[in-house]
Amino acid sequence: MPRPTTDPTPEPAGPEGADSTRARIVTAATDEFARHGIAGARVDRIARQARTSKERVYAYFRGKEALYGHIAAKELTELAEATRMDPADLPGYAGRLFDHFTARPDHHRLITWGRLELADSAVADTGADPTRAAIARKLDQLREAQQAGQLAPAWDPVDVLALVNQIATTWAAQPEIGAVSAEQAADPSVAARRAAVVDAVEHLFPRVKR
Numbered sequence: 001m002p003r004p005t006t007d008p009t010p011e012p013a014g015p016e017g018a019d020s021t022r023a024r025i026v027t028a029a030t031d032e033f034a035r036h037g038i039a040g041a042r043v044d045r046i047a048r049q050a051r052t053s054k055e056r057v058y059a060y061f062r063g064k065e066a067l068y069g070h071i072a073a074k075e076l077t078e079l080a081e082a083t084r085m086d087p088a089d090l091p092g093y094a095g096r097l098f099d100h101f102t103a104r105p106d107h108h109r110l111i112t113w114g115r116l117e118l119a120d121s122a123v124a125d126t127g128a129d130p131t132r133a134a135i136a137r138k139l140d141q142l143r144e145a146q147q148a149g150q151l152a153p154a155w156d157p158v159d160v161l162a163l164v165n166q167i168a169t170t171w172a173a174q175p176e177i178g179a180v181s182a183e184q185a186a187d188p189s190v191a192a193r194r195a196a197v198v199d200a201v202e203h204l205f206p207r208v209k210r
Contacts, residue, residue, distance in 0.1 A: 022060050024050035026074070029067050034106040037113035038068050065118070072114055075107055076134055085138055087145030088208035090164050094201040097168035098194050108172040135161065150208045160205065167200050 028049035032041045041064055047054045061067040083096040101108045114131075142157035151160070171178050171193050182188045 021050070021052050021056060025052065025057055025060060025067075026071060030071050030075075030110065031106070033068055033071060033113060034110040038064055038117045041068075068114065068118075072111070072131070075110060076131060079107065080134060085141060087141050088150045090151075090160070090205040091198045091202040091207055094164050094168040095194060095198045097165065098171070098197045101169055101172035102190060102194075105172060105175075108169065112173075151205065155205075163204060164201055167197055170197065 025046060028046045029041070031049070032046050036042070043054050043057050043064065046067075047057050050057070057067070061070065079100060082100050083093065085093045138161055139157045142151060142160055145151040146153045146155075146157070178193075181193070185192065
């Protein structure tokens with residue numbers, strides 16, 4: 001990717017207040033990446049939407065991948081806070097994931113673009129990758145739950161996490177089926193879809209009675 005010849009040195013990360021240039025860049029880039037992915041995103045569009053210049057974008061972030069990495073880390077932190085996993089209540093966790101991605105379909109698209117475009121890159125293999133760090137923490141929680149007798153030990157924690165996440169994001173990942181369900185489902189409501197997700201996870205990993 002070409003770099004600007006002026007103002008190329010990234011500035012120190014500062015506060016991202018609602019009116020700051022950096023915050024406007026992040027907001028504009030979040031929308032741009034969700035719509036077009038990393039390769040399809042254009043820094044000039046991000047700068048225009050953020051009411052700044054391309055040089056200022058590069059002053060804060062070295063390139064598109066660095067900007068995407070910052071946004072992905074921010075979005076994953078928001079996701080973790082909104083959908084905290086309780087290994088003793090995986091159906092509840094699946095319901096919270098469903099709620100989050102139903103309210104934020106752009107978040108699911110943004111994460112999916114990163115999976116597709118960065119899967120084989122050096123960025124995805126670094127120890128600083130926030131996605132891997134989040135997964136590692138959840139796997140530790142599931143292992144601890146197994147040791148405490150809250151989760152069947154026959155399951156490998158990686159399978160548990162993969163299955164719960166896949167079920168919870170079924171509708172976010174398949175919007176075409178969601179569109180058909182509006183006409184074909186016996187109950188086309190979002191509440192019915194959420195109930196199906198929670199019930200499916202309950203059958204696989206029942207809540208622990210306390």
